[in-house]
Structures are given as structure tokens and as C-alpha cells.
Amino acid sequence: MRVLIVKTSSMGDVVHALPAASDIARRYPGARIDWLVERPFAALPQLHPAVQNVVPIQFRKWRKSPFDAAVRQAAGEAIARLRSEPYDLILDLQGLVKSAMFCKLARGPHKTTPIAGYDRASIREPLASFLYDRTASVARDQQAVARNRLLTAAHLGTDADAPADFGLGSVTPLDARQHDWLPAGSNTAPYAVLMPAASRAEKLWPEASWQAVGERLAQARLARVVLWGSQDELERAQRIAQTIGGSVPPFLTVQEAAQLMAGASAVVGLDTGFTHLAAALGKPTIGIYCDHEPGLAGVTGPSFTASLGGKGRPPSTADVLAALNMALAVAAAPDA
Known part of the structure; x- marks a missing residue:
């Protein structure tokens, strides 16, 4: 065939x-x-x-x-x-x-x-x-x-009722020994990935809300890595990382970003392809929607996922933090 x-x-x-x-x-x-x-x-x-x-x-x-x-x-x-x-x-x-x-x-x-x-x-x-x-x-x-x-x-004639398998189980996390921007000891110490940047202003979530997310991750003893994709996104990522005590990687290829997220304990991101990729990798993932309805294309994967907000209806900080608490509980479970 x-x-x-x-x-x-x-x-x-x-x-x-x-x-x-x-x-x-x-x-x-x-x-x-x-x-x-x-x-x-x-x-x-x-x-x-x-x-x-x-x-x-x-x-x-x-x-x-x-x-x-x-x-x-x-x-x-x-x-x-x-x-x-x-x-x-x-x-x-x-x-x-x-x-x-x-x-x-x-x-x-x-x-x-x-x-x-x-x-x-x-x-x-x-x-x-x-x-x-x-x-x-x-x-x-x-x-x-x-x-x-x-x-x-x-x-x-395939079986559409079997559990969805995204085929990403062989993606290996980045090796901190080869990437000095990763949190110290990240091969053993847990970290979370944030994706607060987008190509259009309408998709953005307030930086103060990202600060609250960063503070909650710090309380959970998770290092914070802030991902970006363009020069404008880099500037925003650097501002947020400085506020939450996070690190900012250099520009990553799609494969490198997948490897970064494969090693993460949790992921919080805007409505971007990388957020969907994190969920497909089996990471507890929260998708934040500010300019589109999640509808039938919300964040989905084999672990905990949440798609919050909608077009013109950004989710509240409280709603995202509540979902984050559930994601962290899943990440901390013995079989996570």
C-alpha cells in the first residue's frame, strides 16, 4: 500500500x-x-x-x-x-x-x-x-x-475509533549540555514553556496576565522558558521573561521547538501551531484564544488540555490559572 x-x-x-x-x-x-x-x-x-x-x-x-x-x-x-x-x-x-x-x-x-x-x-x-x-x-x-x-x-478502512496517535512518541527532549540557554539542570529539573507572542496584536494576551502565570509556575518550582518566532515576538518574549525570571532561547527550528516542549512539564500558549504541537506531544497544555473561537480546532492531545477564551473574549487570568492548576496536578502525577 x-x-x-x-x-x-x-x-x-x-x-x-x-x-x-x-x-x-x-x-x-x-x-x-x-x-x-x-x-x-x-x-x-x-x-x-x-x-x-x-x-x-x-x-x-x-x-x-x-x-x-x-x-x-x-x-x-x-x-x-x-x-x-x-x-x-x-x-x-x-x-x-x-x-x-x-x-x-x-x-x-x-x-x-x-x-x-x-x-x-x-x-x-x-x-x-x-x-x-x-x-x-x-x-x-x-x-x-x-x-x-x-x-x-x-x-x-482504518479504525477512527481507536485512541488518536499523533506519532510523536519518539521525539527526544533537548540536551541541556548542548543548549546553555536551557534552565540549569533541565535534564533533571522540570520546566514549563510559555508562548506569549503572536503575529497580530488581536491575538495577544496581557503581559500582566503572563506575569501571573509565571509567578504560579515559580511557586510550583518550574523554570520558565519563553518561546518566540519573529523579531517582534522576541522583544515581547524578552520583556515577559525578564518579569517572570525566565529564559529566552535563540531562534528554534520546528524540530528543536518540538524537542523543547517534549521535555516540558506543562505548556501555556496563545492560539499558535506550537501550542497544538505541545498538546500532540502529550504535554499538559493550555491554549489561550483572544481572536478566534477554539470551536472544532481547539487544543487536543493525549494529556490534559484546555482551550480558553474566544474571538473578542480573552480568558481571564483567574480562568487560566485555574486550568494551570489542573495541568500542574496532571504533570505531578506519578504516571505523567
Whole structure:
């Protein structure tokens, strides 16, 4: 069995699709699973042991200069990799016209390879369903992880009722001996990760509230690591870290950030892909929503999770601290 999963973005969406790969591997031992994804998120399926070949694309960049020679060469190389051997199934978990076209390009001359996706009533962009050879109905009120798994089950006969396995159990924590910014003795001493920065001001939570979170973590004898992703985010992270006595890492790759969170006792973050990744890693995780409703794409994982707030309704400091107390209790449990 050789399957191509098409789930290109965004980071949280890619995280939510990882259990589908686990379901395929469990149903078809030895299956060859490839994954088409935007390059910034390629490290995520690469972390999954059942995914053999990750094909990164840069469509967001390519569409700005479609006639540039370098762009045409890079796109051509990606398509050639996808067409090197025929797939038994191309599965579009994205549900967009764009992703359906990627499926068509991936199939290329292998006309007998079926392309599968959501039916017209289930999909985000109904036009895309007309580009599939096989469609399936999946209720739109299902949580994101469940929708991916149910679609996979409809086309490949996998078990969507088994516990969701994100396939990240082999991610190893960073070694403090190789990263001097980590809290001293963090290989044995516990720490928490905070993610207080975002690309837009509407998504931010007050710095005073982050200070309260830091104080609670200090009471729990957890060191504080404040993660960031851009220069503006770095400045905010440094201010908060200084206030709460935390440390700020250098810029981390997706894989390094995953390893950082793999060693954490708890994670508190805004509505970002890294917060979803922390939950998928099995860390007690609190997601803070200020500009979006968590709805069907809230933070989810095998350990304690909480998705607090909503669009225009930032959660109160008290609500986050209450959830943090529950997360810390889970982290402190003997079998955590």
C-alpha cells in the first residue's frame, strides 16, 4: 500500500492530521506513506515514524513569481518526486481547490491512481470535490482530528475509533549540555514553556496576565522558558521573561521547538501551531484564544488540555490559572 497524504498547511492543521498517518500504518503494516506539505511545516510529518517521504512545496512563495526560472525548477522537481512511482491512493485532507489541484499534479500520468477527499456537503470548498475520483461524507461538526481520521477511515478502512496517535512518541527532549540557554539542570529539573507572542496584536494576551502565570509556575518550582518566532515576538518574549525570571532561547527550528516542549512539564500558549504541537506531544497544555473561537480546532492531545477564551473574549487570568492548576496536578502525577 502506497498512500500520498496532501495536507499542506497551516501548522496546527498539519498537527491535527498526524493521527491519520498512524491509522493507515496500523491498518496496513509496512505501508509507504508520503506527505505533501508547505516547507515551513515539513518537519512535522518528518517526525512521524510512519511517514517515509515528505515532499515540501513553497506554493505561497511560488505563486508570487510563477514564471521565475528558479520557481519553475523547484516546482518541477517536487512534481517529479511525486510522480516517480504510482500511488494506490492520493488522499486530500485539506479540502481546498488548491490542494485538489496538487493531487492532480501528483498523479500526473498515473491515471489509474484514485484521488479521494470529502464530498460536496462536507468540504470547505465544494468545487474541489468535483476533482476527486472518490468522495465520502464526514459531518462538519466533528473536531479537526476526528474529521481527518473519519475521512481516512471512509477511504482506507482504518479504525477512527481507536485512541488518536499523533506519532510523536519518539521525539527526544533537548540536551541541556548542548543548549546553555536551557534552565540549569533541565535534564533533571522540570520546566514549563510559555508562548506569549503572536503575529497580530488581536491575538495577544496581557503581559500582566503572563506575569501571573509565571509567578504560579515559580511557586510550583518550574523554570520558565519563553518561546518566540519573529523579531517582534522576541522583544515581547524578552520583556515577559525578564518579569517572570525566565529564559529566552535563540531562534528554534520546528524540530528543536518540538524537542523543547517534549521535555516540558506543562505548556501555556496563545492560539499558535506550537501550542497544538505541545498538546500532540502529550504535554499538559493550555491554549489561550483572544481572536478566534477554539470551536472544532481547539487544543487536543493525549494529556490534559484546555482551550480558553474566544474571538473578542480573552480568558481571564483567574480562568487560566485555574486550568494551570489542573495541568500542574496532571504533570505531578506519578504516571505523567
